[in-house]
């Protein structure tokens with residue numbers, strides 16, 4: 001599904017920073033990959049490159065058998081819209097849109113007519129158990145509820161890969177459990193996932209855990225669960 | 228993004244961020260209201276004035292004395308005899324000398340403010356008054372300096388209530404006059420109350436005031452409109468009588484109309500310029516608020532891009548938002564401007580002449596300003612790279 005070959009990323013600036021170096025990684029379809037590592041080790045940079053939000057400085061990136069090279073912003077946007085979903089630590093809901101309007105956002109940018117998107121949106125609001133809150137605005141929801149809206153938004157368009165950057169870092173125990181449950185469920189039904197987390201318990205839900213340190217992959221472990 | 232979604236997403240922030248939207252449309256609202264009020268007022272006023280001038284007849288010619296310059300050796304003005312003899316100039320049919328002052332009229336304990344005209348019997352018809360009661364005084368009353376008066380309808384009501392004033396006496400400047408007629412009401416025009424008048428023979432007026440020259444002469448030509456030859460002859464005579472061409476001004480109806488038109492055109496241009504500047508200043512205020520709004524919503528832009536919004540879609544959303552804000556400002560401004568125009572023309576007692584294209588143009592121009600001011604903030608929003616946008620707190 002995803003293939004990285006010798007990827008590096010250097011942030012140009014007053015003092016150029018090497019964020020990633022010599023990354024080789026393969027992600028088969030249906031795999032749940034967890035990325036761990038200390039703060040500043042390059043996890044978010046890696047996820048941004050995988051998620052077509054940023055371009056690597058060197059190296060090859062293949063997605064679904066096609067090499068990503070010299071793509072226009074519009075093509076990257078369409079690719080993200082059609083095949084990728086994102087969840088962030090800080091929920092990133094649009095404050096002026098209700099829960100259901102936030103969830104339908106990827107479908108809106110895909111020109112899906114309102115009648116057709118309704119079914120998908122309702123289905124996902126139900127899966128994250130927020131059907132009764134769909135007309136609420138983000139400010140009227142708890143952190144855990146907001147993150148569930150964000151998860152529904154990331155999955156509403158059946159993306160090929162779900163990316164999550166520390167989705168439980170701002171949540172309490174019960175809310176974390178709820179997110180882990182949803183990830184477990186979608187993974188069980190074949191969803192490919194890349195998760196960045198500091199939460200060992202959440203990482204144990206993955207098939208495989210890779211560790212980053214100073215921009216390099218330093219260790220790889222297959223979890224008990226995958227066996 | 229479908230068009231209905233673009234509109235929905237563009238309108239939503241206006242409802243949520245009411246204060247900010249209100250602030251950004253305020254400048255445009257005031258500008259449009261100012262344009263509409265000022266242009267409508269000038270247009271209504273100038274049409275009222277020229278309508279009034281036209282009513283006086285195309286053959287009207289007015290001679291007025293210019294204010295005396297101090298230490299000049301100009302003559303005081305026309306005598307009554309000189310003013311009358313103008314009527315006998317070839318081509319002229321009528322000459323009515325007119326003097327006037329404002330004073331107080333009294334009847335017993337009751338008093339009323341009044342403009343007293345001293346003139347000939349023809350003044351009532353020249354000024355298009357109609358008699359409601361009694362009769363006008365006559366040329367004989369003028370030649371014999373009778374103390375007779377025709378009252379305006381309001382003055383009559385103030386002094387006599389509903390009683391018939393014919394044959395009763397009023398006091399003007401300490402002298403007693405007999406009421407012979409009452410005029411039909413005419414209503415107010417600008418600040419001038421045309422029904423608070425008292426018209427007396429000019430001979431009586433001059434005897435009372437002690438001034439024996441006339442301030443102005445209303446003339447009518449025999450033909451439907453004054454021709455240059457007739458005006459020339461009139462000026463020759465006035466130069467001879469007054470010894471100085473700077474002592475007086477001759478105005479024909481068409482000149483009065485031209486002056487009215489010139490003043491209103493000039494005023495309209497100046498005011499439109501001022502108003503256009505104020506709309507532009509309103510636009511700059513809006514630009515400021517929009518830029519603020521974009522930098523406040525960097526994260527939203529990042530989220531939209533992450534889920535697949537293209538540059539054009541972000542651009543469209545933010546442009547539409549600013550055009551809609553400006554349009555609402557323009558529409559509110561148009562409503563305010565129309566309201567103010569109605570109110571002010573009522574206060575000025577002139578007919579409202581509202582060109583419906585002016586408010587329409589105001590709204591369209593606002594939308595143009597909105598589009599113009601929206602371009603830069605929207606372009607900034609559209610070109611933000613998604614990772615940059617998401618990194619912001």
Ligand SMILES: Nc1ncnc2c1ncn2[C@@H]1O[C@H](COP(=O)(O)OP(=O)(O)O)[C@@H](O)[C@H]1O
Nearest residue numbers: 011013017019038039040041042043044045046
């Ligand atoms: N836009 C940027 N410009 C410069 N340096 C950056 C930028 N983004 C990240 N970095 C640097 O790259 C390194 C990796 O950052 P990041 O991928 O965010 O780490 P992590 O997500 O693991 O905490 C850090 O040293 C960070 O300071």
Ligand SMILES: [Mg+2]
Nearest residue numbers: 043044045165
């Ligand atoms: Mg990070």
